[in-house]
Amino acid sequence: MSKPLTVHGYTEExxxxxxxDDLRAIFHERTHHTVEVLIYRILNGTRKMxxxxxxxxxxxxxxxxKRGLPLDPPDIRWCIRxxxxxxxxxxxxxxxxxPTPWESFTENEAETVERLILGRRSIRQFxxxxxxxxxxxxxxxxxxxxxHGCNVGCTRFLVLRDPEExxxxxxxxxxxxxxxxxxxxxxxxxxxxxxxxxxxxNLYFDAAAAADHIxxxxxxxxxxSCWLTHGEETQRRLREHFNLSQTMTSxxxxxxxxxxEETIKSERMSLDEVILN
Ligand SMILES: Cc1cc2nc3c(=O)[nH]c(=O)nc-3n(C[C@H](O)[C@H](O)[C@H](O)COP(=O)(O)O)c2cc1C
Numbered sequence: 001m002s003k004p005l006t007v008h009g010y011t012e013e014x015x016x017x018x019x020x021d022d023l024r025a026i027f028h029e030r031t032h033h034t035v036e037v038l039i040y041r042i043l044n045g046t047r048k049m050x051x052x053x054x055x056x057x058x059x060x061x062x063x064x065x066k067r068g069l070p071l072d073p074p075d076i077r078w079c080i081r082x083x084x085x086x087x088x089x090x091x092x093x094x095x096x097x098x099p100t101p102w103e104s105f106t107e108n109e110a111e112t113v114e115r116l117i118l119g120r121r122s123i124r125q126f127x128x129x130x131x132x133x134x135x136x137x138x139x140x141x142x143x144x145x146x147x148h149g150c151n152v153g154c155t156r157f158l159v160l161r162d163p164e165e166x167x168x169x170x171x172x173x174x175x176x177x178x179x180x181x182x183x184x185x186x187x188x189x190x191x192x193x194x195x196x197x198x199x200x201x202n203l204y205f206d207a208a209a210a211a212d213h214i215x216x217x218x219x220x221x222x223x224x225s226c227w228l229t230h231g232e233e234t235q236r237r238l239r240e241h242f243n244l245s246q247t248m249t250s251x252x253x254x255x256x257x258x259x260x261e262e263t264i265k266s267e268r269m270s271l272d273e274v275i276l277n
Contacts, residue, residue: 005059008193015063018192024075025152025189027064031057031079032151035086042089043097054086075153116220121265123224126177126257135221136179139256142217143183146209149202154189155210158182158242158250168237169253171228178257181214182238183207188247207251214254224259227252 004011007026015023035054041047061083070076088095105113140157148155160166160180169180185207190196196203211227218225235250268274 005056007056007060012059012063015060016067019188020067020069021154021186022189022192023060023064023067023069025154025192027057027060027079028075028151028153029193030060031082035082036151039082039085039089043095049089053090054083055090058083058087116216119265120216120219121224121263122226123257123259123261123263124173124226124255125260126224126255127260128177129258131179131223131256131258135223136181136256138221139181139214139217139223143181143210143214146206146213148206148209149199150193150195152189152193152195152202152206154186155206156184156186156248158184158238165241168234168241169228169250170230170234171253171255173226173228175255177260178255180253180255182250182253183210183214184238184244184248184250186245186247187249188245191247204251211252211254214256218254218256222258223256224261225254225256227254229253 007015007030010018010026015026018026034056038047038050038053042049042053057079061080064076065071071080085095085097136159140159143157144155146155158181160169160182163176166175166178166180169175169182185203187196187203190203215225215227229252230250238244238250239246239248
């Protein structure tokens with residue numbers, strides 16, 4: 001009799017009982033590591049297809065479906081797409097990836113991106129003018145699309161517009177006339193995968209990448225922003241005020257508004273000084 005399939009040591013029964021977010025993290029991570037990372041090498045002939053290619057991700061999809069969890073969110077559709085490709089490859093069918101949605105930038109576009117990156121600066125005073133909701137959503141989307149370790153997907157946001165709520169967050173500078181985005185993480189997703197033991201640094205990197213993307217998008221929209229950090233006291237207050245789970249942990253916050261100061265862009269060391277070889 002073949003051994004029942006376990007995923008990261010979890011049996012099917014355990015996966016059936018697990019919090020949906022935690023199962024989703026495993027589903028993302030297994031699709032990423034057991035299909036996405038391998039498939040392109042297999043397709044270009046530099047790697048042999050492993051036995052049972054895609055089976056673990058497909059098993060997780062089966063559990064996801066059995067639990068009646070939604071199949072239409074974009075991250076789940078992404079998993080399903082890879083699972084379908086892996087199944088066809090297992091069956092010896094030819095697979096067509098279709099047109100890639102990725103196109104190189106023109107030189108002009110690349111210069112614009114460079115202008116964005118080199119021109120962004122921290123802005124700490126803002127005009128008393130509201131930031132439209134549509135812009136906030138664009139910044140949040142930029143944050144969500146930041147790279148994140150092992151495709152776990154545990155980044156969450158709070159948008160604080162009310163100055164009283166903003167006082168929950170301890171900052172080292174006065175906070176006025178801005179919207180505040182708090183970057184949080186659902187730690188239970190990391191813990192389920194034991195990433196808090198294996199790659200604890202990723203927790204901080206994930207939040208940092210999201211914050212940086214938000215600051216860049218803010219600059220692209222003509223807004224000013226500043227990334228700020230906070231500690232355990234703020235984490236506790238946000239958890240209590242918003243009734244968040246004990247495992248939902250804030251990492252940093254970004255203040256955003258219409259620039260109310262003309263700042264001299266800070267400079268860095270010369271590139272040659274920081275390249276070590
Ligand atoms: C991890 C991190 C923590 C930061 N914390 C603060 C902070 O607590 N207060 C603050 O005014 N600025 C903070 N900043 C903004 C930095 O001071 C700023 O990015 C740096 O001085 C470079 O200036 P620039 O952003 O204008 O290029 C932080 C930035 C990062 C990346």
